Amino acid sequence: MAELNAIELDDVVKEYLSHGEVVQAVKGITLGIAEGEFFSLLGPSGCGKTTTMRMVAGFEDPSRGVVRLHGKDVTDVPPNKRDVNMVFQSYALFPHMSVWDNVAFGLKQRKVPQQEIRQRVGEILEIVDLTGREKRRPREMSGGQQQRVALARALVNKPRALLLDEPLGALDLKLRQAMQIELKRIQREVGITFVYVTHDQGEALTMSDRIAVMNDGLVEQLAGPREIYERPATAFVAGFIGTSNLLAGTAAGGVLTVGGGRVLVPEQNGQVTVTVRPEKITISTEQPDGDVSAVPGTVAEVVYLGTYNSYAVSLADGAEITVFQQNALDSTTTAERGDSVWLSWRAQHSYAIGS
Amino acid sequence: MRRLTPYLLALPSWMWLGIFLVVPMAAMASVSLQTGNAIDGFAMTFSFSNYTDALGRYSPQLLRSLLYGGLATGAMLVIGYPVAYWIAFKGGARKSMYLFLLLLPFFVSFVLRTISWGFLLADDGVLFGPLKSWGVLPAGFHVLATTFAVVGGLTYNFLPFMILPIYVALERVDPRVIEAAYDLYASRTAAFRRVVLPLSLPGVFAGVLMTFVPATADPVNAQILGGTSNTMIGNIIQTQYLTNLDYPTASALSFTLMAVLLVGIFIYAKALGTENVLEAAAR
Numbered sequence: 001m002a003e004l005n006a007i008e009l010d011d012v013v014k015e016y017l018s019h020g021e022v023v024q025a026v027k028g029i030t031l032g033i034a035e036g037e038f039f040s041l042l043g044p045s046g047c048g049k050t051t052t053m054r055m056v057a058g059f060e061d062p063s064r065g066v067v068r069l070h071g072k073d074v075t076d077v078p079p080n081k082r083d084v085n086m087v088f089q090s091y092a093l094f095p096h097m098s099v100w101d102n103v104a105f106g107l108k109q110r111k112v113p114q115q116e117i118r119q120r121v122g123e124i125l126e127i128v129d130l131t132g133r134e135k136r137r138p139r140e141m142s143g144g145q146q147q148r149v150a151l152a153r154a155l156v157n158k159p160r161a162l163l164l165d166e167p168l169g170a171l172d173l174k175l176r177q178a179m180q181i182e183l184k185r186i187q188r189e190v191g192i193t194f195v196y197v198t199h200d201q202g203e204a205l206t207m208s209d210r211i212a213v214m215n216d217g218l219v220e221q222l223a224g225p226r227e228i229y230e231r232p233a234t235a236f237v238a239g240f241i242g243t244s245n246l247l248a249g250t251a252a253g254g255v256l257t258v259g260g261g262r263v264l265v266p267e268q269n270g271q272v273t274v275t276v277r278p279e280k281i282t283i284s285t286e287q288p289d290g291d292v293s294a295v296p297g298t299v300a301e302v303v304y305l306g307t308y309n310s311y312a313v314s315l316a317d318g319a320e321i322t323v324f325q326q327n328a329l330d331s332t333t334t335a336e337r338g339d340s341v342w343l344s345w346r347a348q349h350s351y352a353i354g355s
Numbered sequence: 356m357r358r359l360t361p362y363l364l365a366l367p368s369w370m371w372l373g374i375f376l377v378v379p380m381a382a383m384a385s386v387s388l389q390t391g392n393a394i395d396g397f398a399m400t401f402s403f404s405n406y407t408d409a410l411g412r413y414s415p416q417l418l419r420s421l422l423y424g425g426l427a428t429g430a431m432l433v434i435g436y437p438v439a440y441w442i443a444f445k446g447g448a449r450k451s452m453y454l455f456l457l458l459l460p461f462f463v464s465f466v467l468r469t470i471s472w473g474f475l476l477a478d479d480g481v482l483f484g485p486l487k488s489w490g491v492l493p494a495g496f497h498v499l500a501t502t503f504a505v506v507g508g509l510t511y512n513f514l515p516f517m518i519l520p521i522y523v524a525l526e527r528v529d530p531r532v533i534e535a536a537y538d539l540y541a542s543r544t545a546a547f548r549r550v551v552l553p554l555s556l557p558g559v560f561a562g563v564l565m566t567f568v569p570a571t572a573d574p575v576n577a578q579i580l581g582g583t584s585n586t587m588i589g590n591i592i593q594t595q596y597l598t599n600l601d602y603p604t605a606s607a608l609s610f611t612l613m614a615v616l617l618v619g620i621f622i623y624a625k626a627l628g629t630e631n632v633l634e635a636a637a638r
Binding site (some may be wrong): 007058078079080081085086088089090093094095105106109110140145153154157176 | 378443529536537539540541542
């Protein structure tokens with residue numbers, strides 16, 4: 001490896017005892033997070049993403065495997081000796097300290113000179129836009145402000161990596177969206193590696209350079225947001241990220257026959273499962289021409305969702321396909337419930353996935 | 356009617372307080388200024404010298420009570436804090452059982468518990484008798500009737516009142532806040548000193564109040580475990596009232612004790628009030 005990764009996990013396993021039985025929370029994760037990267041661990045609750053992060057922070061000891069920070073094995077190093085800092089889910093600010101003392105805590109523990117502490121705390125409070133609120137107590141601040149104190153308290157130490165455990169979970173939607181952009185800006189400004197744990201796919205897609213989608217203690221797919229969304233590697237990823245239609249069957253000559261229609265698939269023959277995103281599908285009343293996947297069905301439900309309509313279309317074999325269609329100015333193909341329609345999409349929008 | 360409901364619900368407790376606290380206090384305040392004797396009766400003479408006389412005669416016992424109360428409170432703090440800490444952070448699923456064990460002695464009467472301590476510590480009792488006969492302890496060794504015995508008894512009897520409020524305060528400390536301290540390079544000692552201890556100080560404050568006041572005023576431990584040189588102010592008040600039937604002196608002493616404790620608590624709260632303590636700890 002030419003460049004040292006900021007964080008490396010080498011076949012890391014975390015087991016614990018629950019009612020006398022060994023349970024694996026993390027079942028062997030190997031990944032490298034590059035310097036300056038915005039990396040997300042995305043998955044449903046209980047998938048092991050928080051445990052993985054806590055092993056990087058040092059709060060959990062891996063049962064097996066190695067954790068490296070900048071090439072150095074830190075598996076047995078306690079959290080107070082690791083050069084990473086964490087932003088906790090509920091912020092975990094020190095309730096008895098002012099904003100200033102909260103932010104200065106790490107620097108004081110490291111015996112940084114007074115003068116430098118004053119300068120660095122002042123600087124970071126400016127970055128997170130909290131200048132003038134130094135004397136406030138955490139409980140006198142709003143959720144968004146507490147969030148920024150937590151961020152400043154970690155960033156002021158200039159850690160090698162910043163670990164964020166669902167930091168926006170407690171905020172309302174508007175604030176969360178604003179903070180997503182804010183976080184991305186701060187990350188660019190300070191140039192520190194961010195590891196972001198979340199169950200919110202939108203958040204992960206918006207901010208990340210790369211995402212590891214986790215399920216049941218394993219990484220299902222590790223790729224950039226676009227690839228994760230456009231080319232889900234497994235049925236789990238396809239289902240977890242956005243809405244997805246799954247079509248399965250036996251292909252013959254590159255064609256999968258589904259409910260009276262034909263779906264073009266990459267595999268020539270044999271058992272195959274493909275996914276297609278709802279917004280890639282076109283609804284029409286006539287059978288489309290050309291080299292496209294085309295399936296007939298009946299509109300079972302139309303839901304108006306503002307910027308787009310969502311159609312549920314039943315196929316002859318009972319399967320249901322979701323289609324999104326934008327509410328463009330010339331939206332003329334709007335189908336009604338009960339209409340017989342054709343669904344079509346281009347060959348490259350069907351992705352074969354592992355089962 | 357609905358608007359009056361909360362007041363009506365509070366009425367019984369106000370009446371209770373009125374009848375059983377305010378009235379006796381007023382009566383005692385009046386008695387403390389009377390002169391006379393038990394046979395001919397007492398009459399109000401606004402004799403403020405009752406106070407100066409009582410204080411002049413019994414100030415050694417009063418000071419001793421404050422000293423014993425303070426020593427016992429200190430001992431309870433030293434013993435109780437680690438116990439509270441252990442139950443709160445290491446108690447796991449058995450927390451409630453440990454708390455129950457802590458309160459178990461309360462199922463035996465206070466006086467009886469102190470008397471059994473007397474048995475245990477007796478010069479030739481179950482503990483020291485055998486040790487003396489084996490020659491482990493010198494024949495003249497004794498614990499009973501010493502300052503140590505009285506302070507020890509006070510410490511034992513009031514210890515749970517120190518542990519419980521500290522436990523409650525520690526229990527409320529968010530474990531993630533402690534993790535945050537470790538994450539920000541604090542050692543175990545630093546995390547305790549800068550985060551856990553300051554956050555538990557409200558409990559320490561409550562525990563000290565709940566133990567210092569009753570320990571200082573307690574007559575039972577000095578009577579059962581102490582000797583003639585360990586008499587506390589509670590014993591004097593009891594004797595004056597029940598044996599000598601000198602009600603004015605007993606009342607004057609009671610009010611003096613109350614005033615001293617109230618002033619002490621007020622200064623303590625002012626100097627070590629929760630906000631101030633937290634403020635200081637954050638430095």
